[in-house]
Amino acid sequence: MSKNLLFLGTRKGLVIYKKSTSSWDYHSSHFPGIPVTLAYADENTKTWWACLDHGHWGIKLHKSTDQGNNWEELQAPKYQEGLEIKEGVPATNKYIWAITNGGKSNPDKLFIGTIPGGLFSSSDYGKSFELNEALWNHPSRKEHWFGGGFDHPGIHSIVIDPRDNDHFYIGISCAGVFETTDNGKSWTVRNDGLRADFLPDPFAEVGHDPHLLLACPTHPDVMWQQNHCGIFRSINGGKNWKNVSQKKGPANFGFTIAVHEQNPEQAWVIPGISDVIRTPIDQSLVVCRTDDGGKSWIEQRNGLPQETSFDIVYRHGLDITGNTLAFGTTTGNLFISEDLGDHWNCINHFLPMVHSVHFVEG
Amino acid sequence: MATVNFTYALKRFYPDLNTIEIEATDVNTVVQAIDQTYPGIKDYLLDDQGSLRKHVNIFVDGTLITDRKTLLDQLKPESEVYIMQALSGG
Numbered sequence: 001m002s003k004n005l006l007f008l009g010t011r012k013g014l015v016i017y018k019k020s021t022s023s024w025d026y027h028s029s030h031f032p033g034i035p036v037t038l039a040y041a042d043e044n045t046k047t048w049w050a051c052l053d054h055g056h057w058g059i060k061l062h063k064s065t066d067q068g069n070n071w072e073e074l075q076a077p078k079y080q081e082g083l084e085i086k087e088g089v090p091a092t093n094k095y096i097w098a099i100t101n102g103g104k105s106n107p108d109k110l111f112i113g114t115i116p117g118g119l120f121s122s123s124d125y126g127k128s129f130e131l132n133e134a135l136w137n138h139p140s141r142k143e144h145w146f147g148g149g150f151d152h153p154g155i156h157s158i159v160i161d162p163r164d165n166d167h168f169y170i171g172i173s174c175a176g177v178f179e180t181t182d183n184g185k186s187w188t189v190r191n192d193g194l195r196a197d198f199l200p201d202p203f204a205e206v207g208h209d210p211h212l213l214l215a216c217p218t219h220p221d222v223m224w225q226q227n228h229c230g231i232f233r234s235i236n237g238g239k240n241w242k243n244v245s246q247k248k249g250p251a252n253f254g255f256t257i258a259v260h261e262q263n264p265e266q267a268w269v270i271p272g273i274s275d276v277i278r279t280p281i282d283q284s285l286v287v288c289r290t291d292d293g294g295k296s297w298i299e300q301r302n303g304l305p306q307e308t309s310f311d312i313v314y315r316h317g318l319d320i321t322g323n324t325l326a327f328g329t330t331t332g333n334l335f336i337s338e339d340l341g342d343h344w345n346c347i348n349h350f351l352p353m354v355h356s357v358h359f360v361e362g
Numbered sequence: 363m364a365t366v367n368f369t370y371a372l373k374r375f376y377p378d379l380n381t382i383e384i385e386a387t388d389v390n391t392v393v394q395a396i397d398q399t400y401p402g403i404k405d406y407l408l409d410d411q412g413s414l415r416k417h418v419n420i421f422v423d424g425t426l427i428t429d430r431k432t433l434l435d436q437l438k439p440e441s442e443v444y445i446m447q448a449l450s451g452g
Contacts, residue, residue: 090413
């Protein structure tokens, strides 16, 4: 069954679009006025999840088992009393930055990545959560993890190996990529080949800033990341990373990345100028696609604004299904392409700031 | 008995929320008691470590509480407690 719904986690609620025979149309909205940081549908259980950030009232977690007709609030993961981010700074859940199921072999499992850097797992599908202590107690955490964009470090990427669900990766801003092969009992740092130009030692073991980490679903050893310091690719499950950014060209700084489901050579990024000027280059919005594993990049501008654009796309703001890509921007534009990015259509100019974009089977 | 009043903003999440009277000598007891009546409301008011959330204010007899960490501000037998939200955002 095709993914004919599009979830948009926005600053003013969850907005859903639905594909008809010839167009994507507004379908429904949920949690009006409340920031939805992530909206996710679990392919295994068909359960919908929404991560809310009320501001005043804290972060909340909701689920729906009837396609959004009713939502149930569950207790969001909490840091136990006494835990500290660092000396004298109490640990509280500031933000849910990643949510995913535990793979096909673990239908009751749910993972949640948070700011300030805790990975939570649930073995009863959200009724209760447990902090991953091996990661929280990792010797690098207190000294070498730090915030990037937020005050504290956060887990924004969780990549489960479809061949072995005890094997997974997380991406932390700022710390880098961590891998476990024993269901989270132990963790290995996987930052070899990355560079962090914002550190005194750009090749430090820990302290890198992968903005988003992905693996090709059908070739899970091929991994990609849009990093603060460029675009990196690994062909050996993160053991080594190669910088595949353009030396001269736009494909360099950005937040998001998408990878083709079947083709591990094909990926998309949506660049900005740089970390110090976070706007499109020349105020022209461009998507860059590589078809050869990052050796070369083509610019895809057809249908995108080429003047006075201030759109930036956050890390979870781009998704792909088949040949269809969608992205939502910080200025409330939603663009969809049905041909791998060759042509784009603007579906809505007037959305709130878009935090996340996610194709869903309806 | 202390009288506890709530900001209208919380009615969105707890439609049955109304002013209630509670036997309590400090603010922490008030919060624990209202969580019994309105399960989960504590998580709207306090963070993971039990501190009052940054944008939530509690007034006792017109005065903002001072102990935002352990909520041990004292109540009088007939105290008026107001649980309010800060005005912020956009």
